[in-house]
Amino acid sequence: MSVVRLVAAICVISIPVLAEAKPPLRDVKEIDNELYYIAIANEISKHCPSISGRRLKAIxxxxxxKSKANNLGYSDTEIRAYVDSDAEKDRMRAKGKDYLAQNGVSYDxxxxxxxxxxxxxxxxxxIGVYLRAN
Incomplete structure (x- = not known):
């Protein structure tokens, strides 16, 4: 087999492997960060009667x-597993509590x-783009 054919064969075989080597969705910052911003805005709107969440914008x-994750190769099952994961919810909650505390927010x-x-x-x-003053 010539070197060119060998390289071509290796490339063809490697493509599915490369496609499957995706980072966990929590490591895809453009998705994880945006969900974090929405979560913080939601928490603010739940606890402040004079501010409401821009829910339609968030939805x-x-x-x-979701569409971006699908385009990056994540299946609906992988996306749902990430969103429904108790560990991810706990991680996001802890990150949010840290942010709120750093900004002087108290649940009391x-x-x-x-x-x-x-x-x-x-x-x-x-975060502010998901909030509206009443």
């Missing part, structure tokens, strides 16, 4: 993230959620 983004003080929410809205941050 639209979530559908877009609902106004602290409002303060952070107004700040995020004013900055038009990645």
């Amino acid at each position: 639209g983004v979530i559908w877009g993230l 003080n609902p106004e602290s959620f409002c303060t952070l929410g107004r700040k995020e809205i004013e900055r038009n941050s990645a």
